[in-house]
Amino acid sequence: MGVITVLAVAGMASAVFIARISYGEASAVNIAGSLRMQSYRIATALEARRNGDFITSKDIEDLSDEFESRFNDPLLTGAVTGVNNQSLQRIYSLVESRWSLAVSPLIKAFIQEIETGTSAASLDRTSRNFHTLIKSFVNDIDKLVYQLEETAESRIHLLGLMQSISLLLTLMVAAATLYLMQTDIVSPLRDLLSSAEKAGEGDLSVRVGHTGPDELGRLGQAFNTMAIQLSRIYEDLEQRVEEKTQELTQRNNSLELLYDISRGLTKAPISEPIYRKMLSDIAKVVDVKSITLCLLDHDSRHAHRLANSGTIPPMCETANCEICIDDGKQRKLIIGDSNILSIPVNDQEQQYGVLLIEYEIGKSMESWQTHLLNTLGRHIGIAIGVTRRVNQRRRLALLDERSVIARELHDSLAQSLSYLKIQVARLSILIKPDDVSAKVAEVIAELEEGLDASYRQLRELLTTFRLKMDENGLTAALNETVEGFRERSSLTINLDNRISGDPLSVNEEIHILQIVREALSNITYHAKATKAEIRLSQNADGKVIIDIEDDGIGIPPQADRTHHYGLAIMRERASSLNAKIQIEPRSEKGTRVRLQFLPKNDQPNLSQDAVEI
The missing domain is CATH 3.30.450.40 (GAF domain)
Incomplete structure (x- = not known):
């Protein structure tokens, strides 16, 4: 209590001391502030005197004397000299010197020019110089006012600091007293009770802070040992549960x-x-x-x-x-x-x-x-095996259907065409050339030519329908086709099939095989080639590209005219595939047939493999 009393007395004494030394500072600030107004009054009076208003030179001199009286006021000078503030004293000296050496002489010179009737140009120049000087002079007075205000505020801050220190020291002494009273008994006991409650709620991470040599400290050590052992047991159980949970989650x-x-x-x-x-x-x-x-x-x-x-x-x-x-x-x-x-x-x-x-x-x-x-x-x-077996069944069903259609065409249309050929041949024999006109002979010749073309087209159609493709798919059928053309001709045929997996449907395989057959047939019978190359590939976008090239004589300009059925069949097959087909000459010699299309393997239902004739 004695320490607290001493601190209280020291705080009050410091307050009285600061209040004593701060006496008169507010008046000094007001006086310094009035110097700015007085400067502007002098400038205004000079302008009025110059303009002939009711202002005399004596009035201006009175204003100057009033400025000096305020500047030398004891309250202001005491506030400046009563503190150890070099900045304040320096700015005060600066204002004093500028008044006595610059502003006051210029006022007197300005009055003299007005009294002597100096020219207007000279008066304007002196007026501008005076106003410029007054602005700078007022800025210096502002600095003086600021320094006075800052000095007053610093003393107030000092008073507040001393009071705060006194209060803080008082609180520290009180807190130390309370701490010394409770640190050995109250706090350890509360800590132990709180830790026991948390442990009872399941928080085994809690530890007692007081573990000193006294009775409460020994009790705290025993409690901490118990909590550590229980935590280890619980952590082991939680780890086992987490491992089982992860295992079940994975499963x-x-x-x-x-x-x-x-x-x-x-x-x-x-x-x-x-x-x-x-x-x-x-x-x-x-x-x-x-x-x-x-x-x-x-x-x-x-x-x-x-x-x-x-x-x-x-x-x-x-x-x-x-x-x-x-x-x-x-x-x-x-x-x-x-x-x-x-x-x-x-x-x-x-x-x-x-x-x-x-x-x-x-x-x-x-x-x-x-x-x-x-x-x-x-x-x-x-899944792949099931898909391939389904494709095989579809392929066999499609081939069986095509074989049935081929037999029906052979039994009906082929026999009818054969009968018509026989009848036209009989007609040609019965009609003598001398007994018919040229038009009749021309019609008979056209009939024979049309029947021959229809018969050839029918044979190609029957060949297409009788085309065999076993469960091995397109690869085996292409190899068999190439081998057949090798045996029937002296043509050297190279096959490079880079399509693997099952990217094609049954209908797409049959269309590709038929296009290859038609191209090889044209090469064999019309191109007069010695070598042919067949390349099948699939790019990164899934597009199938088929190139068939030969080194023959190329395609004549009349290739698209009547009875060139091979090219027409290839284009028709390409149209069924929604494919782009290009038939063009090679840069060296011969012809290139290029087929490009995107397989329709993204349709899971059976309709994608419906029978196409």
Whole structure:
């Protein structure tokens, strides 16, 4: 209490002292401020005297004397000299010197010029100089006023600071007293009770702060030891629960993924957009960089990259499919800065391709990931197998229907044309050339020519309908067609088929095969060529491109006229495919036939393979 009393007395004494030394400062500020007004009054009086108003030189001198009286007022000079403020004293001296050395002499000179009747130009010049000087002089007075105000405010701030320090010291002494009273008993006891309540609510991270050598400190140590042991037990239990939860979450995600993939595979054809989305979903669940699906071409042992979820694996750039396919079993590869896991895509003993899973170096695949990927590989293989078997059944059904149509055409239209040919031949024999006119002979010749053309066209149509395409699809049919033309002619034919997988429907395969047959037939019988090349490929956009080239004599300008049925058949087939066909001469020699179209493999229903004649 004694310390608090001393602090209170010191605070009051400091307040009395500051109030005493601040006496008269407000009046000094007012006097200094009035100097600005007095300066402007002098300037206004000079202008009035110059203009002949009722102002005398004596009035102006009185105003100047009043300015000096205010400037030398004891309150103002006392405020300036009573403090140790060099800035204030310096600005006061500056105002005093400028008044005595510049402003006052210029006032007297201005009055003298007015009294002596100096020229208007000289008065204007003196007036401008005076006003410029007054503006600068008033600025100096403003600085003097500012310094006086700042001095007064600093004393007020000093008073506030001393009072604040006194109050703060008083509060600190009171707080120290309370702290010394409660620190050894009240606070440790409250801390212990609070910690016990939190521990009872399940918060085992709480610890007692007071662990000193006294009784409460020893009790706090025992409480902290108990809380640490209980926390370890709970953390172990929570870790086990979290591991089981993660395991169940993984299983649920795997089952959900398997369900979604299985449902999608039953409804979707083998197409890049659908499989790309499936692979992206798989990569997200399994947590790998990317997954690529490659379908195997059993004839060439090469693979076709159907879809991928991210970046293309490094080994796909070399087109060495044996690295991934090999013996058709699961393999692990290390290429560059990635691990590659090759998962076979098969249905029973039949392998249709591989899943290439790319993941980072230093990361290993867990057993659940490998098991899920193998299961998905089997599901995709089953879906591909079902799709291919359905396509085979459609292909066989379509070929059977075409065979039936071919037999019906042979039994009806072919026999009718044969009968007409026989009748026209009889008519030609019965009518002697001398007995008929030239027009009748011309009509008979046109009949014979028309029947021959119709018969040839019918034979081509029957050949088309009798075209065989077994379960091996387009590749086997193209090889068989090329081999047949090789045997029937001396033509050297090279076949380069780079279409793998199942991008084409049954009708598209038949149209392509027939266009190739028509082109080879034209090359064999009309082009006088020695070599032909057939190239089939599919670009990144899924567009199928077929090039058929020869080194023959080319197509004559009259190729599109009547009875050039091969070109017409090719264009008609291309139109059925919604394809673009180009028949043009090569830069060297010969002809190039180019067919481009986008397969309609994005229509899952059966209508896409409806029978087309």
